[in-house]
Amino acid sequence: MWQDMRIGTGYDVHRLADGKELWLGGVRVPHEKGAVGHSDADVLLHVICDALLGARALGDIGTHFPDTDPNFKGIDSKILLARTWDIVRADAEGGDWSILNVDTTLCLEQPKVRGIVDQMRACISEVLDLHIDRVSVKATTTEGLGFVGEQRGVSAHAVVLLVR
Numbered sequence: 569m570w571q572d573m574r575i576g577t578g579y580d581v582h583r584l585a586d587g588k589e590l591w592l593g594g595v596r597v598p599h600e601k602g603a604v605g606h607s608d609a610d611v612l613l614h615v616i617c618d619a620l621l622g623a624r625a626l627g628d629i630g631t632h633f634p635d636t637d638p639n640f641k642g643i644d645s646k647i648l649l650a651r652t653w654d655i656v657r658a659d660a661e662g663g664d665w666s667i668l669n670v671d672t673t674l675c676l677e678q679p680k681v682r683g684i685v686d687q688m689r690a691c692i693s694e695v696l697d698l699h700i701d702r703v704s705v706k707a708t709t710t711e712g713l714g715f716v717g718e719q720r721g722v723s724a725h726a727v728v729l730l731v732r
C-alpha cells in the first residue's frame with residue numbers, strides 16, 4: 569500500500585524567564601514566565617519541525633532556520649513549522665510525502681495545560697493540513713524533579729510518521 573515510510577523524532581528545551589511570552593503548540597499560554605529563544609521559543613512546534621526533518625534526514629531546525637539569522641528573530645514558530653513541512657513534503661525522487669500521524673509530549677511543571685491541549689492540536693492540525701485525529705499532544709510534569717520540575721525550563725518530545 570505505502571511505497572515508503574519514514575519515522576522521525578524531535579527533542580527540545582527552552583529556558584523559562586520572567587517577562588517573556590509563553591507560546592506552546594501555537595497557543596499563547598497565560599503564565600508569569602515565558603520561554604527564552606531567538607524565535608517565539610515555541611518548544612512544541614520546534615520538536616515537530618525536528619521530527620519532520622529527522623524523518624527525511626534533512627538536518628534540524630537550526631540547519632534551516634539558524635538562530636544567528638536576524639530574519640528569524642521573534643518569528644512565529646507556526647511559520648517555521650509551515651516552511652519545514654514545505655521542505656520535508658517535497659521529494660525530488662517523486663511522490664510527495666504525507667504525515668500519517670504526529671505524537672508529542674510537553675514536559676512542564678506549571679501552568680497546567682490539559683485544558684488547552686485541544687487548541688494546540690487544532691493549531692498544529694491547521695498548519696500541517698492534517699486531520700486533528702492524527703495530532704496528539706500530551707503533557708506531563710516531572711514531579712518537581714530537574715530543570716522542568718524546578719520551573720527553570722520547558723521541554724518537549726515528538727514523533728512523526730511519514731508515508732508516500
Ligand code: MG
Pocket residue numbers: 580581582605609610611614
Ligand atoms: Mg527550540
